[in-house]
Amino acid sequence: MKTFLDEVNERIDGVPIQRCYHCRKCTAGCPMAFVMEYNPNKVIKMIQMGKKDQVLGSSTIWLCASCETCITRCPNEVDIARMMDVLRQMALESGKGAKEKSVLAFHEAFLSSIRSGGRLNEPMMMVNYKLKSGDLFSDMALGLDMFTKGKLSIFAPKTKDVASVRKIFERTKTA
Amino acid sequence: MKVSIYPGCSAHGTAKEYSQSIEAVSHALGIETQEIDDWSCCGATSAHSTNYKLSVALPARNLMIAQKKGLDVMIPCAACFNRFKSAQHHLEKDKALRAEMESIIGAKFTDGISIRNPIDIIANDIGFDALEKKVVKKLEGLKPVSYYGCLLLRPPEVCEFDDYENPVLLDKILTACGADVKKWSFKTDCCGGSLSISRTDIVAKMVNKLASMAKEAGANCIVTACPLCMGNLDMRAEASLKMPVFYFTELLALAMGLPGPEKWFKIHITDPMPLVQSLKLM
Numbered sequence: 001m002k003t004f005l006d007e008v009n010e011r012i013d014g015v016p017i018q019r020c021y022h023c024r025k026c027t028a029g030c031p032m033a034f035v036m037e038y039n040p041n042k043v044i045k046m047i048q049m050g051k052k053d054q055v056l057g058s059s060t061i062w063l064c065a066s067c068e069t070c071i072t073r074c075p076n077e078v079d080i081a082r083m084m085d086v087l088r089q090m091a092l093e094s095g096k097g098a099k100e101k102s103v104l105a106f107h108e109a110f111l112s113s114i115r116s117g118g119r120l121n122e123p124m125m126m127v128n129y130k131l132k133s134g135d136l137f138s139d140m141a142l143g144l145d146m147f148t149k150g151k152l153s154i155f156a157p158k159t160k161d162v163a164s165v166r167k168i169f170e171r172t173k174t175a
Numbered sequence: 176m177k178v179s180i181y182p183g184c185s186a187h188g189t190a191k192e193y194s195q196s197i198e199a200v201s202h203a204l205g206i207e208t209q210e211i212d213d214w215s216c217c218g219a220t221s222a223h224s225t226n227y228k229l230s231v232a233l234p235a236r237n238l239m240i241a242q243k244k245g246l247d248v249m250i251p252c253a254a255c256f257n258r259f260k261s262a263q264h265h266l267e268k269d270k271a272l273r274a275e276m277e278s279i280i281g282a283k284f285t286d287g288i289s290i291r292n293p294i295d296i297i298a299n300d301i302g303f304d305a306l307e308k309k310v311v312k313k314l315e316g317l318k319p320v321s322y323y324g325c326l327l328l329r330p331p332e333v334c335e336f337d338d339y340e341n342p343v344l345l346d347k348i349l350t351a352c353g354a355d356v357k358k359w360s361f362k363t364d365c366c367g368g369s370l371s372i373s374r375t376d377i378v379a380k381m382v383n384k385l386a387s388m389a390k391e392a393g394a395n396c397i398v399t400a401c402p403l404c405m406g407n408l409d410m411r412a413e414a415s416l417k418m419p420v421f422y423f424t425e426l427l428a429l430a431m432g433l434p435g436p437e438k439w440f441k442i443h444i445t446d447p448m449p450l451v452q453s454l455k456l457m
Contacts, residue, residue, distance in 0.1 A: 068329035
């Protein structure tokens with residue numbers, strides 16, 4: 001039977017993560033470590049120890065900002081940024097959802113806007129995000145300021161062949 | 176020179192001043208741009224966070240359209256640039272993925288065109304001397320720090336651009352325009368990117384740090400080439416730390432005496448006009 005470590009390594013399709021010798025360069029350079037439940041190098045250790053539920057249920061994987069500082073500096077070329085993507089995807093596929101619900105709500109609102117128009121419609125995405133997250137009132141003054149200044153375009157042009165974009169969404173569907 | 180341009184979704188919305196200034200500056204520097212036919216979104220962070228194949232397929236659709244023209248693609252948005260470079264990297268090294276993507280999208284992937292960002296094109300193809308010759312109003316008194324953020328540079332073997340820990344091309348471009356560029360150690364630190372909306376609290380802490388470090392370096396403004404960095408620095412820093420943030424192309428246009436800056440500066444959230452007027456740059 002495949003271990004959690006095997007699954008993660010297979011999906012990263014690069015250097016096996018057990019090559020990590022915990023120098024903590026990734027954690028030292030991680031701009032999000034200050035809010036993470038588990039530091040990046042600790043996540044690697046937890047995967048090796050088979051702590052699947054804890055890792056996939058953690059806020060760490062959703063707070064990673066994909067800045068790629070970790071992979072840039074890792075002396076062993078462990079692709080931690082890709083590992084975080086893989087862990088997020090595994091969390092979704094396992095039906096676990098996301099501990100950081102607002103982060104996932106943002107991604108869903110973003111992708112649903114692309115699926116509908118081929119391109120992101122920023123104001124529509126924001127409305128959709130607010131409905132999904134329940135966070136209705138934040139940024140109201142800022143939004144109004146942006147709208148008054150003409151920074152938001154409700155009628156931004158769409159992709160004409162939006163069917164080709166929807167086909168991509170259909171054919172790459174995972175969960 | 177002739178390039179295809181991929182404007183990206185923010186070009187019509189929150190980053191319209193970037194998109195309009197890049198067009199103006201390109202035209203003035205003799206870079207002819209042709210928009211990629213019927214382009215679609217690159218998927219950004221949301222696609223690669225949730226679905227690997229989707230994150231390759233969305234930029235790949237645009238890459239395959241661009242490849243028909245055979246021109247290099249200029250991508251002003253750092254986030255789009257990163258997604259395109261990454262997709263191209265995966266498609267070039269993974270033959271099975273390439274075949275799968277061709278079947279999903281219904282088009283062929285061919286090698287041969289480069290994905291480039293405007294800093295690279297202006298620094299390496301136009302050159303600092305040629306740029307300096309176009310400057311009609313030196314940006315005297317402007318003390319910017321250049322802020323690259325993450326997505327133009329990392330990972331370096333994918334982005335293949337500038338020094339990834341201490342990039343210098345943007346500094347040199349601004350120096351050519353007569354600005355007194357300040358040194359600082361936060362050029363490539365993260366602004367929080369797409370967490371801006373979902374975890375505003377965290378992003379605020381990150382941009383406050385950037386803004387206060389810029390101040391400490393003696394800067395009076397921050398210069399960026401990324402709509403996400405711009406949005407976060409312009410909107411999320413606390414009032415006492417806020418300083419004007421510019422797209423580098425807005426400043427190029429100002430230095431080259433092109434029309435537009437007045438209109439663009441009006442849509443910034445942190446008003447840059449007091450600074451620009453006090454330095455008599457406008």
